[in-house]
Amino acid sequence: MQDILFDFISKYVSLTEDEKNVLLSLDLFRSVKKGTTLLKEGQKSQDFYFVLKGCIRKYYIIDGDEKTTAFYTEMEALTPHCVISKTPSEYFIGCVEDSILLVSNSDMSEEVNSKFPKFDTMCRLLSEELLAKQQINFDEFKTSSPEQRYLNLLQNRPDLIQRVPQHQLASYLGIKPQSLSRLRARILEKKS
Amino acid sequence: MQDILFDFISKYVSLTEDEKNVLLSLDLFRSVKKGTTLLKEGQKSQDFYFVLKGCIRKYYIIDGDEKTTAFYTEMEALTPHCVISKTPSEYFIGCVEDSILLVSNSDMSEEVNSKFPKFDTMCRLLSEELLAKQQINFDEFKTSSPEQRYLNLLQNRPDLIQRVPQHQLASYLGIKPQSLSRLRARILEKKS
DNA sequence: TGTATTTCTTAACTTAAGTGAACGAGTTAT
DNA sequence: ATAACTCGTTCACTTAAGTTAAGAAATACA
Structure with a gap:
C-alpha cells in the first residue's frame, strides 16, 4: 500500500530508506468508509488528501442539489x-x-518540511504540474459538448464511469442525470 | 508603465532599487499591435507573457473555428x-x-533567476495562487448555465465585455455568437 | 471615398438539454 | 420480510442552444 505513495513521490523527488521510514512512522494513513463526508461547506480545515486506494469527490450544494466538480x-x-x-x-x-x-x-x-526540505520542492513541482493539467482540462471542457465530454471521459478515465454513480457523473459532465441516460442511449443507437 | 510590473511583483516579493534597475535593463518590454499572433498551434516556444497594458487571448482552432478559452x-x-x-x-x-x-x-x-533568487519564490507563489483561482473558476464554469456565466462575467470582469469582440466572448462562455446575442436580448427583456 | 470584410443581430428551424413525473430494480433500515 | 429510499431509466413537454441564412452596422483598406 505504501508503495503507491513512494511510487508517487519518486516521480518528483528521491527518498532514502530513512526518509521513507520516518514518513511511515508519522502514521498519516486513514481508512474511510464509502459515504463519509470528509469536509463540509462552511467548515475550516487544514487537511489535505492523497488517495492511496478508492475514490473521493468534491461537490457543491447549489439550490439544494449536488454539483460534483471533481473526482480523485x-x-x-x-x-x-x-x-x-x-x-x-x-x-x-x-x-x-x-x-x-x-x-x-x-x-x-x-x-514534515523540517525533516524533508525535498517536500517543498515536490509541492512546487506538483502544483505546477497540476496547474498545467488543470488548464488543459478546463480548455477541453469549454470546447466540447456534453456528448463529447462523455466520450472523452470514456477514453481517458473509463474506470470512473464504472465506479461512480451516474448522477454524480452527470453533474461532473455539467448535465442532469436524465440527460446522461438519454445521451448514452443516443450513442448506443449511433453505434448500431 | 513599469510601475504596473513592480506593483505586481511586490505582491509576492520585495525588490531593491538595484534589482528594479537590473530588471529594467534586461529590456523585456514589447509593444504589440492588435491582431498579432504571438504563438501558433504546432509551434514550440519558450516565451511567457505578462500583460502590462492591453489584452491577449488563448484560442484553439477546432474544425475550422476559433474557440477562445482565456483572456489575459x-x-x-x-x-x-x-x-x-x-x-x-x-x-x-x-x-x-x-x-x-x-x-x-x-x-x-x-x-534572471541567477540574479534574483527571489524570482523562484515568486513563481512558486504565483503558480499556487493561479492553481487555486483556476480551480474555483473551473468549478464556477461547470456549475452554471451560459446565462449565469454571462451574468457572472458582467459582475467580475465587466471590462472584458466592452473590450473583447462578441464572438470571442461567446466561445469563452462556451456558446455560439448567435446564442450570446439571443441571451443578452433575453436578459434585457427580463429586466424591463 | 468607396468597396470589401468583419462583426453583430435577427429570424426560422433543428437538436439537445432541463423539468416533472412515473416506474422498476436494488439497497437500507426497521 | 416489508417498507422506505436511492438510483437509473424512460416519457412527454418546455426551454435554450446549434445551425443556416440574411441583413445592418462598423471597420479596415486600397
Missing part, C-alpha cells in the same frame, strides 16, 4: 481551497468508495 | 503549456488590443 482516485492529491485561503470551505468532500487516504495538515507538514 | 489583461501572466511540456503548442495566442507585454523566455529566466 489512486495517486491523486487534493488540497482544498479553504486550506490555502484560510476561509470556510465553499464545497464538500465526500468518499465515493471505501478508501485508504493519506491525510495531512499544515501543522504536520511543517514537521 | 493588465497584471495577468500567461505561461503557455508548451513551455512547460516542451511539446508543440495545441493552441494560439493572439493580441486582442494594442498591448504592451513583458516577454521572457527560459534562457532569460535562468539569467
Whole structure:
C-alpha cells in the first residue's frame, strides 16, 4: 500500500530508506468508509488528501442539489481551497468508495518540511504540474459538448464511469442525470 | 508603465532599487499591435507573457473555428503549456488590443533567476495562487448555465465585455455568437 | 471615398438539454 | 420480510442552444 505513495513521490523527488521510514512512522494513513463526508461547506480545515486506494469527490450544494466538480482516485492529491485561503470551505468532500487516504495538515507538514526540505520542492513541482493539467482540462471542457465530454471521459478515465454513480457523473459532465441516460442511449443507437 | 510590473511583483516579493534597475535593463518590454499572433498551434516556444497594458487571448482552432478559452489583461501572466511540456503548442495566442507585454523566455529566466533568487519564490507563489483561482473558476464554469456565466462575467470582469469582440466572448462562455446575442436580448427583456 | 470584410443581430428551424413525473430494480433500515 | 429510499431509466413537454441564412452596422483598406 505504501508503495503507491513512494511510487508517487519518486516521480518528483528521491527518498532514502530513512526518509521513507520516518514518513511511515508519522502514521498519516486513514481508512474511510464509502459515504463519509470528509469536509463540509462552511467548515475550516487544514487537511489535505492523497488517495492511496478508492475514490473521493468534491461537490457543491447549489439550490439544494449536488454539483460534483471533481473526482480523485489512486495517486491523486487534493488540497482544498479553504486550506490555502484560510476561509470556510465553499464545497464538500465526500468518499465515493471505501478508501485508504493519506491525510495531512499544515501543522504536520511543517514537521514534515523540517525533516524533508525535498517536500517543498515536490509541492512546487506538483502544483505546477497540476496547474498545467488543470488548464488543459478546463480548455477541453469549454470546447466540447456534453456528448463529447462523455466520450472523452470514456477514453481517458473509463474506470470512473464504472465506479461512480451516474448522477454524480452527470453533474461532473455539467448535465442532469436524465440527460446522461438519454445521451448514452443516443450513442448506443449511433453505434448500431 | 513599469510601475504596473513592480506593483505586481511586490505582491509576492520585495525588490531593491538595484534589482528594479537590473530588471529594467534586461529590456523585456514589447509593444504589440492588435491582431498579432504571438504563438501558433504546432509551434514550440519558450516565451511567457505578462500583460502590462492591453489584452491577449488563448484560442484553439477546432474544425475550422476559433474557440477562445482565456483572456489575459493588465497584471495577468500567461505561461503557455508548451513551455512547460516542451511539446508543440495545441493552441494560439493572439493580441486582442494594442498591448504592451513583458516577454521572457527560459534562457532569460535562468539569467534572471541567477540574479534574483527571489524570482523562484515568486513563481512558486504565483503558480499556487493561479492553481487555486483556476480551480474555483473551473468549478464556477461547470456549475452554471451560459446565462449565469454571462451574468457572472458582467459582475467580475465587466471590462472584458466592452473590450473583447462578441464572438470571442461567446466561445469563452462556451456558446455560439448567435446564442450570446439571443441571451443578452433575453436578459434585457427580463429586466424591463 | 468607396468597396470589401468583419462583426453583430435577427429570424426560422433543428437538436439537445432541463423539468416533472412515473416506474422498476436494488439497497437500507426497521 | 416489508417498507422506505436511492438510483437509473424512460416519457412527454418546455426551454435554450446549434445551425443556416440574411441583413445592418462598423471597420479596415486600397
